[in-house]
Amino acid sequence: MLVKIGTPVISILDQLGYKDTNMTIVTGGPMMGHSIPNIDTSVTKEMNALLLLPPVDELLETNCMRCGKCIKYCPAGLYPINIKNNINKKDKLKELNPNTCIECGLCSYICPARIPLRDYVVNAKQIVKEDK
Amino acid sequence: MKDYKTYNGPYIKTPDSVNKIMLRLLISLTPIILFAFYKNGIVPYQKGYLTEYGLVYPLLFILIPTITSYISELIINLIINCFKKDKKSFKYYLKQLHPIFPGLFIGLVLPYNTPIYLLVGAALIATILGKIIFGGFGKNIFNPALLGCIIIMYFFSSTISGMGGYFNSYELDTISSATPLSNAKVNGYYSTYDKMISNYGDLSDFATGTIPGSLGETSSILILCAFIYLALTKSIKSHITISYVGTVFILTFILGMINGMPLWFPIFHILSGGLLFGATFMATDPVTSPIGTRGGIIYGILLGILTTIIRFTSSYPEGVMISIIILNIFVPLIDKLDMMLNNKKILVLIPIIIMIIGLIYLFIPRSNTKDEVTIISRDVNNKQITYVATSQGNDDIIKAKIVIDNGIVKSYEILEIKDEYYSVVKNNKYIDKLINGQNNIEKVDTVSGATITSNAMKKILEYTINDYNNSKLGVKVGDKEIEVKETKNYEIIDKKISNGVTTYIAKTNSLQANIIIIINIKDNKITNMWFGNLNEYPVYDQTDLEYLKIVINAKYLETLIKNQNNIDNVDTISGATISSKNIKETVKDILKEHISAN
Numbered sequence: 001m002l003v004k005i006g007t008p009v010i011s012i013l014d015q016l017g018y019k020d021t022n023m024t025i026v027t028g029g030p031m032m033g034h035s036i037p038n039i040d041t042s043v044t045k046e047m048n049a050l051l052l053l054p055p056v057d058e059l060l061e062t063n064c065m066r067c068g069k070c071i072k073y074c075p076a077g078l079y080p081i082n083i084k085n086n087i088n089k090k091d092k093l094k095e096l097n098p099n100t101c102i103e104c105g106l107c108s109y110i111c112p113a114r115i116p117l118r119d120y121v122v123n124a125k126q127i128v129k130e131d132k
Numbered sequence: 133m134k135d136y137k138t139y140n141g142p143y144i145k146t147p148d149s150v151n152k153i154m155l156r157l158l159i160s161l162t163p164i165i166l167f168a169f170y171k172n173g174i175v176p177y178q179k180g181y182l183t184e185y186g187l188v189y190p191l192l193f194i195l196i197p198t199i200t201s202y203i204s205e206l207i208i209n210l211i212i213n214c215f216k217k218d219k220k221s222f223k224y225y226l227k228q229l230h231p232i233f234p235g236l237f238i239g240l241v242l243p244y245n246t247p248i249y250l251l252v253g254a255a256l257i258a259t260i261l262g263k264i265i266f267g268g269f270g271k272n273i274f275n276p277a278l279l280g281c282i283i284i285m286y287f288f289s290s291t292i293s294g295m296g297g298y299f300n301s302y303e304l305d306t307i308s309s310a311t312p313l314s315n316a317k318v319n320g321y322y323s324t325y326d327k328m329i330s331n332y333g334d335l336s337d338f339a340t341g342t343i344p345g346s347l348g349e350t351s352s353i354l355i356l357c358a359f360i361y362l363a364l365t366k367s368i369k370s371h372i373t374i375s376y377v378g379t380v381f382i383l384t385f386i387l388g389m390i391n392g393m394p395l396w397f398p399i400f401h402i403l404s405g406g407l408l409f410g411a412t413f414m415a416t417d418p419v420t421s422p423i424g425t426r427g428g429i430i431y432g433i434l435l436g437i438l439t440t441i442i443r444f445t446s447s448y449p450e451g452v453m454i455s456i457i458i459l460n461i462f463v464p465l466i467d468k469l470d471m472m473l474n475n476k477k478i479l480v481l482i483p484i485i486i487m488i489i490g491l492i493y494l495f496i497p498r499s500n501t502k503d504e505v506t507i508i509s510r511d512v513n514n515k516q517i518t519y520v521a522t523s524q525g526n527d528d529i530i531k532a533k534i535v536i537d538n539g540i541v542k543s544y545e546i547l548e549i550k551d552e553y554y555s556v557v558k559n560n561k562y563i564d565k566l567i568n569g570q571n572n573i574e575k576v577d578t579v580s581g582a583t584i585t586s587n588a589m590k591k592i593l594e595y596t597i598n599d600y601n602n603s604k605l606g607v608k609v610g611d612k613e614i615e616v617k618e619t620k621n622y623e624i625i626d627k628k629i630s631n632g633v634t635t636y637i638a639k640t641n642s643l644q645a646n647i648i649i650i651i652n653i654k655d656n657k658i659t660n661m662w663f664g665n666l667n668e669y670p671v672y673d674q675t676d677l678e679y680l681k682i683v684i685n686a687k688y689l690e691t692l693i694k695n696q697n698n699i700d701n702v703d704t705i706s707g708a709t710i711s712s713k714n715i716k717e718t719v720k721d722i723l724k725e726h727i728s729a730n
Contacts, residue, residue: 003566026143035138053143060224063270068423079471082422096477105142112148113270116141130346 003043009050010039018052025091026051029103038049044099062113069105070117082119092129144279154229156367158357161236161413165194167354168347171552172244176302186301190347194239196248197255201235206476209268230269233257234682237277240348241406241453242284246570250288253282274460275420278453283670290552294559297580302346311344312404314450314583322391328400329663338403348413349406359412368416370627372432375413377402379436407439408451420460427463427470430484434457436467437491504722505595516542523588525551528586532592536600540710541570544593553582562586566593569678571709586664613661622718633659634726640718647680647711648720650690658696661689661719679708689711692719699723 009027015018019028026033027047037038043050078101086092098121107117175184181397182189209225235255242254260277261283263269276453285292298311312332317328329335332343341351349355364368381398400585402408415421415435422431435455442451472480508531516537522529531548535542544563546554560579569576570641573594579586587720623727625648626637638652663680683689686705692715695702699720 005334021629025142028343030144031142033143035140035143051143060220063268065153065230065270065418066421066423067153067418068425069366071424077472077474078299078422082471095471097475108141109148110148112146112150112153114145114149118142119140 004034005043005045007043008032008039009036009041011044012043012050013039017053021052021053026053031109032103032130033088036064063089064115067112069110069112073106075104075106075109076102077120080117083124084115085123086118090127093124093128096124098128100122101125135273144430149228153367156238156362156365157233157413157485158229160466161240161348163354164240164348164358164721165191167341167351168194168240170343171350172300172347179302181301190244190250193244193251194236194347197235197238197251198232199235199666200252200255201238201259202232204256204545205231205263208260208264209287210637211673212268221729231259233469234276234280237348238280240409241277241281241346243292243298243346244300245290245297246284246292246297248286250291254278257283268609270419272419274457275417276412278414278457282453282457287609290556293553293580293582298344298346299580301346307584311450311580312338312400315578316400317449318583318587321399322388322393325396329396334389335399343404344629345404346406348407352403352408353469355408355412359408362412369418369421369425369428370416372416372421372428372435373411375432376430376435376439378408379433380407380440383436384439387440401440404441405450406452410456411435418660420463422463422466423471423647424467425471426473427466430469431459431463431466432714434462434487434491437488441491462565505592507596507599510599515539517600519599520547521592521596522545523595525549525585525588525701530588530592532589534596536596540713541567541593541597543567545560546589547728551582551585551586556582559585562647563588566590568707568709570597571713572703572706575706579588622721624722636722636726638718638722640714647715649715651719653723653726656723657678658693658719658723661693665691679711682708683712683715686712688715692716696723 001012001015003060009025010019013021013025015032024035025039026035027041027050028034029032029049030051030053030067033049033051064081066081066083071078074080077095078098083093083098086096101121103118103122107121108119111117149382156438173182173187177184177187182729208227210222213219213225235258238251238254238258239619242251248459252350256714258276258280260428261271262279266272312328316323316328329338332338339352341354343350343619359368359373362368363373381402384398384401385395390393407532408724411432415432422428425578438458439451442455443449448454469480476669505523508520508522516535519534520531521534522531522556524530528550529548530546530551533543533545535543535545544567546563557579560582562579565576566573570593576590606707614668622640624638626635628635633652633654635651637647638651640647640649648663648718650662651658682705688705691702692699696719699716704716
C-alpha cells in the first residue's frame with residue numbers, strides 16, 4: 001500500500017478496516033520497531049513498515065540459565081547478560097562497552113529465559129553516556 | 133481515544149525456552165535410561181538372577197531421587213513464594229522441569245548398589261545444599277547432582293562398596309573384579325589388552341555399554357547420540373564436551389605413546405569411567421559452566437587435564453566427577469579471562485598457560501609401580517619360615533603374618549589393618565582364595581569394592597612367596613641359613629601284599645585335616661588308587677571335603693596313574709593347591725619307596 005509521508009496512521013487503519021483492533025501497532029520491523037500507544041501519529045520517512053501484531057501471552061521471565069546464547073549471537077561481540085547483571089555498577093559497565101551496541105535485539109530474541117536484554121543494554125548505554 | 137498496548141524490544145521471540153531445553157535434555161536421556169533398565173533389569177532377570185522386584189529396580193533407582201528432588205524443590209519454592217512481593221502462581225512452579233534433573237542425574241551416576249535411603253539423601257543434598265541455598269535455579273555454583281553424589285560417596289563409600297559397588301547381581305557373579313579403571317590402576321596403568329579389557333569383553337562392549345559402571349555412564353553409543361541431538365538443537369554448550377573429550381584423548385594418547393601403548397589405550401580411557409556422560413551432561417550444565425565460547429573451551433581443556441591427572445595419580449581412579457566440581461569453583465575466574473580475551477588482552481593467556489604447565493608438571497613425576505612390600509622379620513625353623521610383612525593399603529599400612537612350610541603357604545594372618553574396606557575383603561573370604569590360588573597368584577581376582585586393599589594383601593603374599601623361593605636356593609635368610617631336611621608329609625598306616633599286589637594305605641596332610649589314599653602297586657607300577665572311605669577313616673574336616681571333591685572331579689588320581697613315570701610334571705589343581713600337591717608328593721614318595729624296597 002502506497003502512502004504519502006504525513007498520512008495519519010489512523011486513516012491507514014481505517015482504510016484497511018482495523019480501526020478498533022486490539023492488536024499492538026508497531027512502526028518498523030519486528031525486531032527493531034517500536035510499538036506506538038496511539039494512532040494519531042503520522043507516517044514519517046523513517047517508517048518503513050506498519051505492523052499489527054496479535055496480543056501475545058508473554059511467557060514469564062525466569063532466572064538466567066547461563067546458556068551463553070546472547071553472547072554467542074551478539075553481532076557487536078558484547079556480553080549482554082553481564083551488562084544486565086552489572087547494571088548498577090558504572091565502572092564495570094564501562095569495561096563492558098555497551099556503546100558499541102547496535103540495538104538489533106537479537107539478544108532479547110534468542111534468550112530462552114525471556115529476559116529483555118536489549119532494554120538493559122540500551123539503559124546501560126545511557127548510563128555510560130551520562131557519566132562522561 | 134483508544135490506547136494501544138505497547139511493548140519494548142523485539143516483537144518476535146525465539147520459540148525456545150528454558151523448559152523446552154530441559155525437555156530436550158530429558159528426551160536425550162530417555163534411551164540411556166531404557167538401556168540401563170535393559171542391562172541391569174531385563175538381562176539379569178532373564179538369566180534368573182533377579183525377582184520381579186529386581187527387574188523394575190533400575191527404574192525405581194532412577195525414579196525415586198527424581199521425585200524426591202522435584203517435590204522438595206517444589207515445596208521449598210512455594211514456601212519462599214509466600215514471602216515474595218511478586219508472587220508467581222502454583223501452576224508456574226508445577227510446570228518447571230529443571231527441579232527433576234539433580235535427582236535424575238543422581239540416579240544415573242551413583243553406584244547401582246547404593247541403598248535407597250542414601251539416594252534420597254543425595255537428592256535432598258543436591259536440591260537444598262546445591263541449589264536452594266545459592267538462590268535457586270541459575271545461581272548455584274556447583275553442579276547440584278554432582279555435589280550430592282560426591283558428598284554421599286565420600287561419607288558412605290564403605291557402605292556402598294560393601295553392598296557391591298557398581299555391579300549388578302549378574303556382573304557380581306560373572307565378572308567379580310573391579311571397575312575397568314580401578315582394574316587398570318591395579319595393573320600399573322600401562323598393561324596389556326588382555327589384562328585391561330578382556331575381563332569385560334572387548335572394546336565394542338565398552339561402546340555398547342555392557343561393562344560394569346553406574347546406570348547412565350556405560351552406553352557410550354547412546355550418549356554419543358544424545359550429544360549429537362543436543363548439539364544440533366543447540367541445547368548444550370557442545371564446545372565444552374568436544375574440548376574436554378579431545379584433551380583427554382590427546383593426553384592419554386601421548387602417555388600411551390611414551391609407554392608404548394597402541395591406539396586402544398586412549399579409546400579405553402574415553403569409553404570408561406563415565407567420561408562421555410560427564411562431558412555431555414555434567415560439564416555442559418549451563419548454570420555451572422563458563423558462559424562464553426572461549427571460556428568454555430578453556431574450561432574443557434582444564435577439565436581434561438585434571439581428569440587425566442586424577443586418573444593416573446590419585447587413589448580415586450574415576451576422575452570425572454571430582455574434576456568437574458573442582459573446576460566449578462573457577463568458573464567465575466574463567467568468565468573473567470574470557471571477557472579480557474574479548475577485549476584483545478592476549479596477555480591473560482599467560483596465567484592459563486602457567487596453570488596448564490603446572491598441572492602437567494605435577495603429574496609427570498608420579499609413577500608408583502614399584503613393590504611397596506617390606507619384610508619385617510623372618511623366623512626360620514627347618515623348612516618353615518614365618519614372615520611378618522607390611523604393605524601400603526588404602527588408608528594405612530597392612531601388617532600380615534605368613535607361614536610358609538615346605539614351599540606351601542600354610543597360614544596368612546592379618547595382624548594390623550585399619551582399612552574400612554577390610555570388612556568387604558573379609559566377607560569375600562579373600563584370604564582363603566589367596567591360599568588356594570597360591571600357585572598362580574596372578575590369576576586371583578581382587579575384591580570389587582576393595583580393590584586397593586585386596587591388591588595390597590595379594591602383593592604381600594606374592595612377595596613373601598618369592599622371598600621363600602629365593603631363600604631355598606641356599607641364599608642366607610636373615611641371619612640363619614636354612615637347613616634342608618627331608619620331611620615327610622605323609623604316613624603309611626598299613627601295607628598289605630596279596631597276589632603280587634602291594635596295597636598301601638597312606639595318610640597325607642591336607643589344609644586342615646588328613647586325606648586317606650589307598651594305592652595298589654604291582655610290578656613297580658601303580659595299578660589303582662582311590663581315596664579312603666569317609667566312614668572307615670573319619671578324619672575329614674568339612675573344608676577338606678570340599679577340596680577333596682575338587683580333586684575327585686578333576687580326576688586327579690587318574691592323571692597321576694597315567695603320568696606315574698613323570699609325576700613331577702603333573703600340575704596341581706588350582707582351587708585345591710595344597711591338597712593336590714600333598715597327594716602328588718605322597719604318591720611319588722610311596723612309589724619311590726616301594727621301588728627302592730624291592
